[in-house]
Amino acid sequence: MSDKIFVSAEEVARKAGVSRSAVSRAFTAGASIAPETRRKVMEAAEALGYHVNHLARGLMRNESGIVCLVVSDMGTPYRSALIKALTQQLQNAGKIAMIVNTDRSDERVDMALRQAIRYRADASIVLSGMPDKSLVDLCVRNGQRLVLINRDDEHQGPLRINLDDDDTAQSVVTAFLRAGCRRLAFANSEAGTPSLMTREVGFVAAAREQGLDVTVERFGPTGYESGKVLAQRLMTRRERPDAVFCVTDLVALGFMDAARHQFSLSIPEDLCVVGFDDIPQAAWSSYDLTTFAQPIEEIAAAAVAWLMSEDVGQSQSLRLNAPFVWRRSVRSA
Amino acid sequence: MSDKIFVSAEEVARKAGVSRSAVSRAFTAGASIAPETRRKVMEAAEALGYHVNHLARGLMRNESGIVCLVVSDMGTPYRSALIKALTQQLQNAGKIAMIVNTDRSDERVDMALRQAIRYRADASIVLSGMPDKSLVDLCVRNGQRLVLINRDDEHQGPLRINLDDDDTAQSVVTAFLRAGCRRLAFANSEAGTPSLMTREVGFVAAAREQGLDVTVERFGPTGYESGKVLAQRLMTRRERPDAVFCVTDLVALGFMDAARHQFSLSIPEDLCVVGFDDIPQAAWSSYDLTTFAQPIEEIAAAAVAWLMSEDVGQSQSLRLNAPFVWRRSVRSA
DNA sequence: CCCACTATTGCACGGCCTTGCAAACTTCTT
DNA sequence: AAGAAGTTTGCAAGGCCGTGCAATAGTGGG
Numbered sequence: 001m002s003d004k005i006f007v008s009a010e011e012v013a014r015k016a017g018v019s020r021s022a023v024s025r026a027f028t029a030g031a032s033i034a035p036e037t038r039r040k041v042m043e044a045a046e047a048l049g050y051h052v053n054h055l056a057r058g059l060m061r062n063e064s065g066i067v068c069l070v071v072s073d074m075g076t077p078y079r080s081a082l083i084k085a086l087t088q089q090l091q092n093a094g095k096i097a098m099i100v101n102t103d104r105s106d107e108r109v110d111m112a113l114r115q116a117i118r119y120r121a122d123a124s125i126v127l128s129g130m131p132d133k134s135l136v137d138l139c140v141r142n143g144q145r146l147v148l149i150n151r152d153d154e155h156q157g158p159l160r161i162n163l164d165d166d167d168t169a170q171s172v173v174t175a176f177l178r179a180g181c182r183r184l185a186f187a188n189s190e191a192g193t194p195s196l197m198t199r200e201v202g203f204v205a206a207a208r209e210q211g212l213d214v215t216v217e218r219f220g221p222t223g224y225e226s227g228k229v230l231a232q233r234l235m236t237r238r239e240r241p242d243a244v245f246c247v248t249d250l251v252a253l254g255f256m257d258a259a260r261h262q263f264s265l266s267i268p269e270d271l272c273v274v275g276f277d278d279i280p281q282a283a284w285s286s287y288d289l290t291t292f293a294q295p296i297e298e299i300a301a302a303a304v305a306w307l308m309s310e311d312v313g314q315s316q317s318l319r320l321n322a323p324f325v326w327r328r329s330v331r332s333a
Numbered sequence: 334m335s336d337k338i339f340v341s342a343e344e345v346a347r348k349a350g351v352s353r354s355a356v357s358r359a360f361t362a363g364a365s366i367a368p369e370t371r372r373k374v375m376e377a378a379e380a381l382g383y384h385v386n387h388l389a390r391g392l393m394r395n396e397s398g399i400v401c402l403v404v405s406d407m408g409t410p411y412r413s414a415l416i417k418a419l420t421q422q423l424q425n426a427g428k429i430a431m432i433v434n435t436d437r438s439d440e441r442v443d444m445a446l447r448q449a450i451r452y453r454a455d456a457s458i459v460l461s462g463m464p465d466k467s468l469v470d471l472c473v474r475n476g477q478r479l480v481l482i483n484r485d486d487e488h489q490g491p492l493r494i495n496l497d498d499d500d501t502a503q504s505v506v507t508a509f510l511r512a513g514c515r516r517l518a519f520a521n522s523e524a525g526t527p528s529l530m531t532r533e534v535g536f537v538a539a540a541r542e543q544g545l546d547v548t549v550e551r552f553g554p555t556g557y558e559s560g561k562v563l564a565q566r567l568m569t570r571r572e573r574p575d576a577v578f579c580v581t582d583l584v585a586l587g588f589m590d591a592a593r594h595q596f597s598l599s600i601p602e603d604l605c606v607v608g609f610d611d612i613p614q615a616a617w618s619s620y621d622l623t624t625f626a627q628p629i630e631e632i633a634a635a636a637v638a639w640l641m642s643e644d645v646g647q648s649q650s651l652r653l654n655a656p657f658v659w660r661r662s663v664r665s666a
Numbered sequence: 667c668c669c670a671c672t673a674t675t676g677c678a679c680g681g682c683c684t685t686g687c688a689a690a691c692t693t694c695t696t
Numbered sequence: 697a698a699g700a701a702g703t704t705t706g707c708a709a710g711g712c713c714g715t716g717c718a719a720t721a722g723t724g725g726g
Contacts, residue, residue: 005395006453006475008682019706024684031685034704049471051450055388055397056682059711062338064388066431066452074420075613080413087407087434096448097432098399101420115429117384119399120339138382142339224617257618280408284557285590286619341712352676357714364715367674389712392681 016044068116077279169202181243227254349377401449410612502535514576560587
């Protein structure tokens with residue numbers, strides 16, 4: 001494809017009048033080399049436009065510096081924010097992110113991990129979907145680190161980062177009760193991923209503890225449009241809900257828009273809404289959505305810290321807190 | 334770091350009872366190898382969990398398969414949508430995307446290109462910022478392909494993809510005039526990138542042609558919050574504008590929210606608004622923003638097609654159309 | 667049965683870099 | 697001034713794979 005050959009260490013060595021190993025050492029932190037020699041090398045390198053070939057370096061060191069991000073729906077606010085945080089922090093740690101888009105088709109996640117192995121990625125971070133157990137084993141066996149974010153499952157070996165859902169449901173129910181709501185609903189998508197289902201189940205259970213039933217509706221993928229459809233379904237029920245917990249902010253925003261513009265409801269007067277994620281749009285003044293904030297930076301920090309740490313340790317599970325963010329989509333007491 | 338060594342072609346060869354070259358050939362499309370041999374190799378490879386080492390392959394072939402995406406603000410809807418499209422199409426073309434986040438600090442773009450060179454990326458696609466001319470030359474000299482998206486500048490060598498702004502300004506002015514608006518405004522950020530400035534200049538010129546002056550205001554970074562501030566500034570002017578063209582959808586949405594909630598204005602009755610990009614949120618029913626649609630898929634397709642094409646060709650410039658999307662934020666005639 | 671040809675295979679080299687090891691230099695002691 | 701101790705440096709091996717080239721096996725024809 002490319003005819004021009006990249007300039008090699010050999011050429012730099014010749015130009016600087018040193019051996020090829022000297023060039024290598026000049027670019028290796030902590031190598032034994034005289035300051036003067038390094039200067040000469042750097043000068044020649046700069047003049048020639050030389051850059052260490054990380055492919056070859058990775059080959060030798062058995063450490064490519066590449067970290068593979070496996071993700072779908074990356075156009076979504078939450079996902080893109082997470083990718084942003086991860087790439088940023090990986091770079092600060094001297095790594096570089098490689099992205100594998102797994103939109104449509106689930107076995108794509110496996111393909112993604114294979115890609116990671118092929119490029120000898122130092123680690124893979126899975127934000128979407130769930131890899132097959134055998135693939136996970138393969139990664140681990142190859143000494144690849146693996147981080148699973150919000151994919152609560154019981155795999156061994158990798159680091160799992162999940163949100164602490166213990167108080168989530170409780171907080172929402174309490175908030176709704178204080179607001180005087182009695183007809184609760186849960187708006188879910190049909191994705192059925194563990195983290196989403198946990199929210200539903202937890203909410204229903206917490207409500208029941210207070211002696212309240214929850215109307216659960218599920219529809220489509222997890223997004224704005226589904227929120228609208230869910231509103232249409234829930235708001236036309238005989239017993240119209242006066243409070244709804246949406247599985248995701250995006251769903252909540254669609255729900256609010258439909259409730260307001262199609263059913264002329266006022267929020268929070270006629271209907272209280274709570275979402276989850278705290279995407280930037282939740283704070284927009286048209287919505288002012290009460291929600292739970294995904295601790296994006298902490299998630300990224302934890303992932304990066306773990307994969308940079310020396311001791312691999314055994315299968316770890318980390319639970320982070322998603323603080324409740326009070327805004328105006330729920331009536332206050 | 335990782336102790337476990339990845340399984341090598343050597344081991345597969347032993348297990349399959351063939352030579353190492355046979356293994357290599359088994360994984361090389363179009364190589365001369367007997368079907369039966371290939372089968373044996375594949376079987377052994379599967380059993381051992383072997384995957385070709387793309388680092389080494391890239392070393393030999395002088396073609397890594399990596400394409401570097403240089404981008405900032407990737408949490409933004411437009412950017413993330415573009416990244417999504419690019420990663421998707423790159424994968425379809427058998428490439429893989431590597432992401433360099435250039436948030437904060439402009440010389441980061443140069444660092445990014447250096448990273449690309451180090452990993453011997455087959456190409457780099459710059460979505461944000463503008464690399465230094467010398468770096469561009471370096472890439473070209475190294476046979477790296479370079480695509481600049483919406484960074485209209487006069488560099489030689491790379492492919493430049495820009496939007497065709499010729500009718501943009503004209504369309505907006507016409508739309509505003511038909512809606513009966515006479516006091517036009519342009520809400521810009523202080524980013525001052527060429528593509529944004531082109532919109533401003535074009536709009537002012539087109540309005541003047543119709544004998545109308547445009548009140549231009551600039552503030553902050555290109556985002557939602559700036560839109561709110563811009564509204565505060567423009568809506569408190571003695572001659573309150575009755576139509577505003579916002580440099581970006583995100584700015585437009587912030588503008589709308591401030592106009593409605595802080596100034597109790599109705600859109601489009603009291604104020605007509607037009608944005609640019611057609612991000613998903615523009616279609617949300619709270620906004621229903623008239624805007625121009627970035628041809629994201631086409632941009633990605635053009636970029637990928639060019640960097641896969643055989644003949645490098647000289648410096649090319651491509652202009653794509655951003656169709657006008659009529660929604661309800663502008664009064665209709 | 668031998669020859670001409672084609673389909674496969676193995677050898678060995680090359681691509682680019684890192685690093686252990688031993689040689690070459692310095693610098694400092696005593 | 698010679699030896700000890702510490703720095704630097706070059707050599708060469710090694711990591712993993714692709715591929716030209718020559719050798720081998722296999723096929724069909726005469």
